Structure formats: C-alpha cells, structure tokens
Amino acid sequence: MNIIIIGAGLVGSSLAEELSEDNDVVLIDTDYDLCNKLDNRLDVKVINGNGANIDVLNEAKVNEADFVICTTNNNELNILLSIIARSFGAKKTIARVKDVEYTSLFMNKKRSTSIDAIINPEIITAYKIIQLLFIPNSKNFTLLASDLIGFFEITLSKDNDFVGKAIKDCIFPKYTIIATIGRKDQIMVPTGDDVLHEGDKLILMGKRDNIFEIIKNMGLFDLKKILIIGGGTVGFYLAKYLEESHIDVKLIEKNEQRCELIASKLNNTIVINGDGTDLDLLKQENAFDYDVIISVTDNDETNLISSLLIKKMGAKKAIVRTNKYSYTNLYKILDIDFDVSPKLETIRAIKFYITTEFNSIVNINNNVEVVDFIANETMPIVKDKLKDLKLPARMIVGAIIRKGQIIIPRGSDKINAGDEVIIFTNIDEFEQVKKFIKG
Structure with missing residues (x-):
C-alpha cells in the first residue's frame, strides 16, 4: 500500500518505521532537523514541508495514497489535513484527535465522510486500562476491532453445566460464541456437534461490554474499590465506566474547576479536590484500603510518586499512565504492575x-x-x-x-x-x- 504520514513525532516516526516493511511510506514534517535525522535512519521517503501545502502533497503523490495518517500534535490541524488529503484523492484518512468533542463530531459519518477513522489516545488508553483491570493476564484476554469486541479464555470444571453437552445444545450469554476449544495439547475451531469435556479451555468471543459483564458474573473479577489519581479525559472515562459496573470509585483531581465539572457528570464517584502525592490526604482518604490505584495525570512524576506511595500503604495493584516513552523501562524495575502509554496505544490502534x-x-x-x-x-x-x-x-x-x-x-x-x-x-x-x- 501507499501510505503518507503527516507528523514525524514518536507516533508518526514509529508508524513509518513499522509500516515500511511491507508498504511504500512517505513521512512529512515541518521540522528540518528531525526530517534529516529520520531520512538517515528510516527506509522511507521523508519530505520536509507543510502537509497542507499543495506542492508537498503532490510530491508525496497524495492522489495515489491508500492511507493518509495525520499524527501532528494539533487536533484541528490533523482534522484539516485529513479533509485536504481526501479532497486531493487519498482513498482513506486517519486523524489522531485528543479532543473528545471533535472525536464525537467526526465519528458521526452522517456529518463527515472526509475522515475514515478518528483515533483518540485518551479514550483508547482508558479502555486499555479497563482491559487490564478485568483480565490482567493479557494472554487470556484480547480486544479486537478498535477495542469494540474481545475474547477471553475459561477452563471448564467438572461441575460446569456445559460439560457433556454438544455446543449446539448449550445456551450462551447474549452476543457471545465459542471461538475455539483447547483440549489436551490441541486447539480446534468447533462445530455445533462437538461435545464439551471437563478441562476444556474455551475461548469465548463477544461484544466488549458483554464480555466484561460475563467476566464479572463468572466471578473472574473481584475488585471492589478503585482509586483514580487525575481527572482528565482518561480518569473521567475510567470513573464513568467503573461506576456503571457497580464498583466503588474515588477520584482525586488537583484542579478545583475540573473537579466541579466531572463531579457534575458522574453519578456515584466520589470526587476529591487535592494533590495525589499529598501523603496526609492519601491517609485521610484511606488510600491503603483500595484494591487498585490508577494514576493517569499528565505528569509522569506525579503518576509514579502517587502510585508508589499508595502501594507502600497497602494497595494491591498500581496502574500508571506513561507519557514519556523513556520511562517505560523504569516502571519495570519499580513496584508498578502495569504502565499504559497513550502514544503506544495510538500506534497499535x-x-x-x-x-x-x-x-x-x-x-x-x-x-x-x-x-x-x-x-x-x-x-x-x-x-x-x-x-x-x-x-x-x-x-x-x-x-x-x-x-x-x-x-x-x-x-x-x-x-x-x-x-x-x-x-x-x-x-x-x-x-x-x-x-x-x-x-
């Protein structure tokens, strides 16, 4: 495929490097020094220029592009670049957009057909954390199709109602199917006539929200209290989903005005105005009594300090947002259970x-x-x-x-x-x- 990437930051350059193995990639950026550096390192065509400039787009052969991916740090620019690229003949466009209002507007295809996919790093980061909460073993749980569907693995015990029945005679939860059966050393795609045995490992597949509900109903999810540090987009969406799942949620946010806004939009989450690294506040709010601490502020140091403090106080698990890619290795040697990078999740999506x-x-x-x-x-x-x-x-x-x-x-x-x-x-x-x- 012919792919044009506009914006050569971490997301854009990483995509260019990975996609260049099987595709013809053009990378565009306004930073002259960065372009020179990437031109020497990557096996792609690098153009120093403005992605909205007609001459630059013609040089990149936008009319032959299968995809134009806009990954600059400016929401409005990514939207504009996508619309321009489509008007010049690009088959499909993808825009990285952090603003939730823009995301909602352009996801409605009745209003816009110029952008084929909006990737919101904040929202996909929230869903990734939800995935880690429900099934922390990623080998047993995977989300597909832009995180809209998922599948997970269960093992049938001898007293399970499915044992001894043919699949066609089993009643499964709504919007769920058995995708594979693992038996001894073999894994197979089943037919309706296959009979289920004790010890069979089933991979169930279904809609994301139904999968999460099934996991809870089957007793595979035992978290009851969760503390969130940071009331930005990620923190808000986490709290909203978790409170709807009947989990006790408390959220600490430093900005008083932001606290008032999210408190007005959440129904059962306790919102506290304060600093997530304030030890006295954490003790006052009984932070040690929470099953999981999730620190998702825009500041990596705040995320790290608050998580380590609360784990030392007795919290069972810590999940942090990683804004700086270089910090990923640091979390591995510290007492942090999971780190989630919006940039890496964007690349994956x-x-x-x-x-x-x-x-x-x-x-x-x-x-x-x-x-x-x-x-x-x-x-x-x-x-x-x-x-x-x-x-x-x-x-x-x-x-x-x-x-x-x-x-x-x-x-x-x-x-x-x-x-x-x-x-x-x-x-x-x-x-x-x-x-x-x-x-």
Whole structure:
C-alpha cells in the first residue's frame, strides 16, 4: 500500500518505521532537523514541508495514497489535513484527535465522510486500562476491532453445566460464541456437534461490554474499590465506566474547576479536590484500603510518586499512565504492575486499522488463526445468509463490524460488502478458508 504520514513525532516516526516493511511510506514534517535525522535512519521517503501545502502533497503523490495518517500534535490541524488529503484523492484518512468533542463530531459519518477513522489516545488508553483491570493476564484476554469486541479464555470444571453437552445444545450469554476449544495439547475451531469435556479451555468471543459483564458474573473479577489519581479525559472515562459496573470509585483531581465539572457528570464517584502525592490526604482518604490505584495525570512524576506511595500503604495493584516513552523501562524495575502509554496505544490502534483485504491478526498456540478482512461484492460470502452458505467445517464467523456497530452473527445474519469480518479457523485449513472467502 501507499501510505503518507503527516507528523514525524514518536507516533508518526514509529508508524513509518513499522509500516515500511511491507508498504511504500512517505513521512512529512515541518521540522528540518528531525526530517534529516529520520531520512538517515528510516527506509522511507521523508519530505520536509507543510502537509497542507499543495506542492508537498503532490510530491508525496497524495492522489495515489491508500492511507493518509495525520499524527501532528494539533487536533484541528490533523482534522484539516485529513479533509485536504481526501479532497486531493487519498482513498482513506486517519486523524489522531485528543479532543473528545471533535472525536464525537467526526465519528458521526452522517456529518463527515472526509475522515475514515478518528483515533483518540485518551479514550483508547482508558479502555486499555479497563482491559487490564478485568483480565490482567493479557494472554487470556484480547480486544479486537478498535477495542469494540474481545475474547477471553475459561477452563471448564467438572461441575460446569456445559460439560457433556454438544455446543449446539448449550445456551450462551447474549452476543457471545465459542471461538475455539483447547483440549489436551490441541486447539480446534468447533462445530455445533462437538461435545464439551471437563478441562476444556474455551475461548469465548463477544461484544466488549458483554464480555466484561460475563467476566464479572463468572466471578473472574473481584475488585471492589478503585482509586483514580487525575481527572482528565482518561480518569473521567475510567470513573464513568467503573461506576456503571457497580464498583466503588474515588477520584482525586488537583484542579478545583475540573473537579466541579466531572463531579457534575458522574453519578456515584466520589470526587476529591487535592494533590495525589499529598501523603496526609492519601491517609485521610484511606488510600491503603483500595484494591487498585490508577494514576493517569499528565505528569509522569506525579503518576509514579502517587502510585508508589499508595502501594507502600497497602494497595494491591498500581496502574500508571506513561507519557514519556523513556520511562517505560523504569516502571519495570519499580513496584508498578502495569504502565499504559497513550502514544503506544495510538500506534497499535492505527496499525490495526490499516489491514489488508485478508489479514491474519492473531495466532493461537500455532493451531488457530484469527483472521480479519473487509468483504467486497465479488466475494461469494456476501450473497446469502450464513446458514445457507456451505462454510468450511472448521471456520467460524466470530464478528461482523458494520458502520461502527458490532454484530455477533447467527445463522440468519448476512455479510454485506464493506463489512469488516473476523473469523476463526484451524491453521491447517487456513488456505482452504482463504480460497473459499475470496471465491
């Protein structure tokens, strides 16, 4: 693919480096010294100039671009650059936008068709932390499709109601399916006739919010009290989601005006105006009594100090926001359980969005492929309902993403051209499934 990246900071340059392995990449930035440095280090075409300039865009061949990715530090500029790039012939555009109001506005495609994807680092960071809270072992929990769907692993005990039943006779939670079965040393994509055994490891897949609810209902989530330091966008979205999940949440924010604003928008979260590094305040608020401390201010030093203080006081777990990439290694040697970087999460989200027509995104124990593709009108699978298609035996359609909405399909559902589809298949049948889908 031909990819243009405008903005050569950490996000832009990292994307350019990773995407250049399989794509033709052009990197544009106004910083002359930075461009020279990256031109010597990266195997991409580097242009020193303004991404909104017609001559610069023509030099980058914007009319031939499959993607234009705008990653400058200016929200408005990224939006403007995306609109300009589309008007000059770019097929798709992606903009990094931190402002929540802009995100909401441009995610509504009825209002704008100039930007195909808005990546908000603050919101995806909040969801990443939620993921770590619910299932801290990332091997057992993964979010896909821009964090809209997820899958996780459970092991069937002998007293589980599913043991001894065929899958077609089991009643699963709404919007949830069994994607794979792990039995002894084998992992397989199941059929409806497969009988479940004690000790089977099932990977369940479903809508993100349903998955989180299932995890709680199955007793896999036992956190009751969470303390958040920092009431910015990340802290606010964390508090909002957690209080809706019936978890006791307390939030400490230094800015009094911000405290008043978020307190008016939250229903059950206790909002405290204060400094998250103030030891007297932390003792007064019984910080030691919380299961998890989440420090998500814009200041790395505040995040580190508050987390270490509260863990020393008795908190079980600490999660911090990392704004400086260089601090990541520091957290590993200190008593910090997880660190989450908005920049790295942004890179991950953008890379996920840029998929080929048929792309293997996850391999499970070298037995099962999780495949993501965009359906087009030439594919035979868009013609009929799933129940009327002669699908390969070991192929499961796990999810359909249509205009930002998730469908966990049943037999009566149909795949339309333009849908993003996620399937599971045994690795030894991968090529057969690929041929079936492409026709």
